[in-house]
Amino acid sequence: MDIPTPRYRCPLGRLQPEPMDVEAVKRRGWREQRLLVVSLEDDRLDGMERELIRRIGERLYGAREARHG
Numbered sequence: 001m002d003i004p005t006p007r008y009r010c011p012l013g014r015l016q017p018e019p020m021d022v023e024a025v026k027r028r029g030w031r032e033q034r035l036l037v038v039s040l041e042d043d044r045l046d047g048m049e050r051e052l053i054r055r056i057g058e059r060l061y062g063a064r065e066a067r068h069g
Contacts, residue, residue, distance in 0.1 A: 029035040040050050058064075 026037045029037065038045070038053050040054055045053070
């Protein structure tokens with residue numbers, strides 16, 4: 001019987017993060033918990049949708065702080 005030799009896996013390999021499908025996480029958050037994560041730069045939004053999202057964000061969390069630099 002020909003048994004393949006197991007490859008040695010470094011124990012540190014477990015600590016490397018797995019790539020995450022960000023869109024799938026956001027989709028699951030919306031479907032399961034009704035949490036919405038939206039970027040104003042999302043190409044799927046039109047101008048009116050961006051303005052609505054911006055207004056909601058500013059109402060809930062305040063306006064964006066000016067950058068000093």
